[in-house]
Amino acid sequence: MAVPLISTAVIGHKFGPYEVTIPVERANAYAKAVGGDESPDYGDSLAPIMLVAAVLTELIEDLGLFSGGLQTIHAGQEASWARPVKIGEKIDANGRLASNSVRRDNHFATVSVSYIDSTGSEIGTSSTTIIVSGEKS
Amino acid sequence: MTTNNSQRNTGDILTGFERQITQDRVDAYAEASGDHNPIHLNEKYAATTQFGTRIAHGMLSLALVTEMLAAEFPNTWHDGGKLKVRFSAPVFPGEIVRTYGEITALNEKDGELIAICTIGCKTADGRDAVVGRATVRLE
Numbered sequence: 001m002a003v004p005l006i007s008t009a010v011i012g013h014k015f016g017p018y019e020v021t022i023p024v025e026r027a028n029a030y031a032k033a034v035g036g037d038e039s040p041d042y043g044d045s046l047a048p049i050m051l052v053a054a055v056l057t058e059l060i061e062d063l064g065l066f067s068g069g070l071q072t073i074h075a076g077q078e079a080s081w082a083r084p085v086k087i088g089e090k091i092d093a094n095g096r097l098a099s100n101s102v103r104r105d106n107h108f109a110t111v112s113v114s115y116i117d118s119t120g121s122e123i124g125t126s127s128t129t130i131i132v133s134g135e136k137s
Numbered sequence: 138m139t140t141n142n143s144q145r146n147t148g149d150i151l152t153g154f155e156r157q158i159t160q161d162r163v164d165a166y167a168e169a170s171g172d173h174n175p176i177h178l179n180e181k182y183a184a185t186t187q188f189g190t191r192i193a194h195g196m197l198s199l200a201l202v203t204e205m206l207a208a209e210f211p212n213t214w215h216d217g218g219k220l221k222v223r224f225s226a227p228v229f230p231g232e233i234v235r236t237y238g239e240i241t242a243l244n245e246k247d248g249e250l251i252a253i254c255t256i257g258c259k260t261a262d263g264r265d266a267v268v269g270r271a272t273v274r275l276e
Binding site: 026027029030032033034035036038039040042045047048049050052053054056057058060066071073074075076077078079080081082083084 | 152154156161162163165166168169170171172174176186187194195196197199200201203204205207208211215216217218219220221222223224
């Protein structure tokens with residue numbers, strides 16, 4: 001089995017850029033998962049946290065966390081938004097490993113992400129902290 | 138619920154809601170997010186993990202909390218909102234969670250009024266699933 005990137009990546013390691021576009025089908029799946037009578041009408045926009053989730057999936061894959069034997073806990077999440085995101089809008093997500101330490105055989109890693117629109121403006125940021133166990137390093 | 142923001146005060150309770158996290162919702166969230174980790178979807182695999190059964194995506198629970206914020210602050214949450222949370226406990230399919238929030242401070246910054254809120258969601262038996270803080274501009 002290949003050594004997962006979480007074992008070797010150093011602080012500052014860059015991820016992506018991931019080109020993320022959420023089509024209407026995925027927006028509808030999100031509404032099915034999350035929605036209810038109280039839900040706001042987003043119109044042609046997305047809940048921005050959905051974009052964070054989509055990029056998080058890419059990060060987990062790139063970090064090798066789907067490797068057999070690893071167990072990953074999503075411990076913390078930060079996010080901020082400057083404006084709504086449209087369904088179908090192309091966003092580039094640039095990730096950076098902000099911290100990566102080992103304590104008691106558990107990896108503690110934080111990845112920061114900047115979300116950039118087609119004009120080059122940053123429209124949001126996020127920071128994800130994960131704990132990985134079961135890794136033989 | 139929407140409220141004229143001039144009426145906002147420290148101590149105001151945000152309007153939470155309950156949602157049952159069914160496996161259908163977890164499956165739909167996997168489609169939406171692209172996160173098909175078997176710990177969320179495959180009971181046989183999940184039985185081998187520390188949780189012993191499938192768990193909902195933490196981001197699904199957080200999404201419910203942000204639904205509350207979007208409903209409470211419809212014009213500003215997606216336009217300058219910030220959050221910081223930790224995932225305290227897993228939510229298992231079939232469980233009911235309730236979102237909650239409270240305005241704990243109102244600050245003025247650059248001529249705008251900013252609400253600081255404690256936010257989160259709990260399971261029906263009182264376990265904290267998501268705990269944190271949100272910052273949102275008031276109109």
